[in-house]
Amino acid sequence: MDPTLVSLVIQIAGIGLLVAVLQTVLEQADKSEWAMAVTVAGLIVVMYSIVELITDLFDAVRTMVQF
Amino acid sequence: MNIMQVVAFALVCSLLLTLLRQSSDAMALVLAVAASAVILTVIVRQLPPILTALQGLAARAGVEMFYLRTLLRVMAVAYVVDFGAHLCSDAGEGALAKNVRLAGKVLILAMAVPIIIAVADVVVGLLDQVIVQ
Numbered sequence: 001m002d003p004t005l006v007s008l009v010i011q012i013a014g015i016g017l018l019v020a021v022l023q024t025v026l027e028q029a030d031k032s033e034w035a036m037a038v039t040v041a042g043l044i045v046v047m048y049s050i051v052e053l054i055t056d057l058f059d060a061v062r063t064m065v066q067f
Numbered sequence: 068m069n070i071m072q073v074v075a076f077a078l079v080c081s082l083l084l085t086l087l088r089q090s091s092d093a094m095a096l097v098l099a100v101a102a103s104a105v106i107l108t109v110i111v112r113q114l115p116p117i118l119t120a121l122q123g124l125a126a127r128a129g130v131e132m133f134y135l136r137t138l139l140r141v142m143a144v145a146y147v148v149d150f151g152a153h154l155c156s157d158a159g160e161g162a163l164a165k166n167v168r169l170a171g172k173v174l175i176l177a178m179a180v181p182i183i184i185a186v187a188d189v190v191v192g193l194l195d196q197v198i199v200q
């Protein structure tokens with residue numbers, strides 16, 4: 001499997017875990033607005049990588065269709 | 068591509084997903100989308116030799132390229148729609164998943180209309196020959 005793709009997914013998982021831990025910690029400390037802000041920020045950061053992955057996928061599908 | 072690598076990657080991602088889903092459903096959806104997209108990309112990149120072989124077979128059988136290309140387009144739409152709809156339903160959005168499936172069905176019908184008309188033309192031609200005789 002393409003190593004760049006796999007490392008991208010592992011990065012996304014890492015950021016996701018970090019955001020989840022921060023969310024739990026902040027909710028425990030009674031700062032749930034910060035928790036929501038951290039979740040949204042993490043989602044935006046991860047969206048960039050996701051868009052790149054999905055563009056790769058749809059490009060591959062389009063070259064297959066053009067046959 | 069090694070099938071063991073793909074399976075191992077999918078298992079590792081499932082493990083991470085169960086961890087993520089406990090704390091944050093949104094990040095779990097994002098990871099599910101990313102992992103599915105990567106696996107599908109790896110698969111699609113293996114397809115060109117198979118497609119060339121199919122093209123060769125179709126040419127030998129006398130099938131027009133237009134029909135083969137429409138068939139491949141229909142298959143591509145089916146896979147993409149399945150990918151999106153399953154991810155939506157995994158995130159708990161059953162209504163969105165159903166609507167994505169409906170959109171896929173309508174698009175496939177729109178693409179298949181020329182073939183249906185061609186088949187109807189052939190059938191009517193045969194009937195005309197039979198009736199004339």
